[in-house]
Amino acid sequence: MRIENKTYRFYSLFLCFVVSMPLHFQFSILNFPFLIILCTRAIYSEVHSMEVLKIGSTGPDVKVVQSLLNRAAFNAGTVDGVFGRQTQQAVMAFQRLFGLSADGVVGAATWAIMEKYLKGYDVYTVRPGDTLYRIARNYGTTVRDIVMANPGVNLAFIYPGQRLVVPYWIEVVFTDVDYTYDEMVRDIEGLKARYPFLETGIAGKSVLGKNLYYLRLGRGPKEVFYNASHHAIEWITTPLVMKFAENYLKAYAQGTSLRGYDIQKLWDQVSIYIMPMVNPDGVDLAIRGLTRDNPYYSQLLQWNRTGQPFSKVWKANIRGVDLNRNYPAGWEQAKAMEPSLGIRGPGPTRFGGPYPLSEPETQAVVNFTKMHNFRLVIAYHTQGRVIYWTYQNLTPPESRSIAEAFARASGYEVSNVPYEASYAGYKDWFIQDYRRPGFTMEVGSGTSPVPLSQFPGIYNENEGVMLLGATL
Numbered sequence: 001m002r003i004e005n006k007t008y009r010f011y012s013l014f015l016c017f018v019v020s021m022p023l024h025f026q027f028s029i030l031n032f033p034f035l036i037i038l039c040t041r042a043i044y045s046e047v048h049s050m051e052v053l054k055i056g057s058t059g060p061d062v063k064v065v066q067s068l069l070n071r072a073a074f075n076a077g078t079v080d081g082v083f084g085r086q087t088q089q090a091v092m093a094f095q096r097l098f099g100l101s102a103d104g105v106v107g108a109a110t111w112a113i114m115e116k117y118l119k120g121y122d123v124y125t126v127r128p129g130d131t132l133y134r135i136a137r138n139y140g141t142t143v144r145d146i147v148m149a150n151p152g153v154n155l156a157f158i159y160p161g162q163r164l165v166v167p168y169w170i171e172v173v174f175t176d177v178d179y180t181y182d183e184m185v186r187d188i189e190g191l192k193a194r195y196p197f198l199e200t201g202i203a204g205k206s207v208l209g210k211n212l213y214y215l216r217l218g219r220g221p222k223e224v225f226y227n228a229s230h231h232a233i234e235w236i237t238t239p240l241v242m243k244f245a246e247n248y249l250k251a252y253a254q255g256t257s258l259r260g261y262d263i264q265k266l267w268d269q270v271s272i273y274i275m276p277m278v279n280p281d282g283v284d285l286a287i288r289g290l291t292r293d294n295p296y297y298s299q300l301l302q303w304n305r306t307g308q309p310f311s312k313v314w315k316a317n318i319r320g321v322d323l324n325r326n327y328p329a330g331w332e333q334a335k336a337m338e339p340s341l342g343i344r345g346p347g348p349t350r351f352g353g354p355y356p357l358s359e360p361e362t363q364a365v366v367n368f369t370k371m372h373n374f375r376l377v378i379a380y381h382t383q384g385r386v387i388y389w390t391y392q393n394l395t396p397p398e399s400r401s402i403a404e405a406f407a408r409a410s411g412y413e414v415s416n417v418p419y420e421a422s423y424a425g426y427k428d429w430f431i432q433d434y435r436r437p438g439f440t441m442e443v444g445s446g447t448s449p450v451p452l453s454q455f456p457g458i459y460n461e462n463e464g465v466m467l468l469g470a471t472l
């Protein structure tokens with residue numbers, strides 16, 4: 001059941017105004033344009049895809065709630081996506097703490113509070129007698145973190161009615177949950193609030209109109225590009241680059257180093273561009289499954305003839321095009337291979353599309369690449385713990401030594417590309433058009449989708465690779 005509807009939005013908006021108007025007129029605490037922004041933002045960001053969760057509910061949103069409750073020390077048990085007794089007890093304890101009726105159901109009111117925690121910050125209105133120290137203590141955070149989240153604000157003189165961004169103590173990027181598009185959007189918003197110097201943008205839109213976000217870490221003239229989740233069931237690569245972004249931002253903000261790298265120095269030398277989710281429609285299909293409201297509902301049922309759920313097999317975008325076989329680099333050769341691979345049209349994998357760059361996602365990645373001057377690119381995939389670094393005879397000579405350095409940093413093997421995957425991928429196109437180092441990193445072991453239990457290992461193996469890539 002979803003409570004995302006227009007009536008609800010209207011009433012919430014109305015209520016927000018009713019509550020805030022007296023503040024505006026009697027005390028001039030809120031000026032009018034700010035009030036409008038505040039209300040519409042509050043409604044639109046919080047109502048977004050909330051689902052009522054209760055005992056018996058299952059799925060990715062349950063995992064998010066469990067992970068959050070555990071982090072806030074309410075002990076919801078294993079993060080397994082099944083809303084059982086223990087999760088219910090934890091929800092009730094959470095509700096009691098916030099003065100809500102403790103019914104153990106995650107409805108609109110409970111979600112509204114949880115959303116703030118998930119984004120990792122609250123907007124606090126200063127009250128008479130407040131001090132920064134007291135606010136920080138009440139939120140369990142530090143004065144330093146509040147200062148960081150409010151640049152350009154003179155915090156030596158805070159005054160009643162002033163609105164401050166107050167970050168919570170918990171980390172923004174959760175890595176034990178199924179990382180949907182919504183999760184990524186929430187985390188990008190959370191990172192921006194906590195680290196306002198983070199630059200983000202939108203490089204294009206997916207077939208279903210989702211934003212293809214990018215993040216820029218650093219301000220330096222040298223540019224590198226890391227992207228993830230070209231392939232739907234390989235979505236574990238998205239929290240990989242998102243967690244890297246969070247740790248990089250934190251190190252920069254706190255003036256600490258990361259694996260011996262001086263991030264303050266690196267920040268001025270390099271711009272690390274990250275596109276965390278190239279294929280958001282496919283990722284959501286793989287995580288949430290096929291729902292009736294999908295405009296490709298009936299086609300997708302036909303295109304997936306594997307007898308397996310989408311969560312196990314779907315790599316393509318929502319039109320059944322394998323994005324990493326859609327780039328204009330030997331596209332015709334890849335196409336010619338399709339019949340022998342049993343590919344006859346749109347499907348879970350290996351269909352290269354009707355023509356090169358037929359998909360908005362690959363167009364966006366290519367346009368984004370052309371707008372920059374990338375010294376090096378890494379496309380993150382799963383699995384095999386292997387590094388691909390060549391494209392035909394066009395690979396620049398330095399690629400080998402860089403691949404070997406990545407291998408030393410990660411413990412992965414350097415390998416030649418298997419024949420059936422040797423064309424029309426992003427790194428192939430990058431190497432062909434720029435004659436610069438481009439890599440495909442295949443993270444994790446076993447079969448895709450690699451389980452989240454591998455995340456800590458995968459992160460540990462690749463943090464050094466992403467740092468090294470920025471310095472080469």
Ligand SMILES: [Zn+2]
Pocket residue numbers: 230231234324381382
């Ligand atoms: Zn892949």
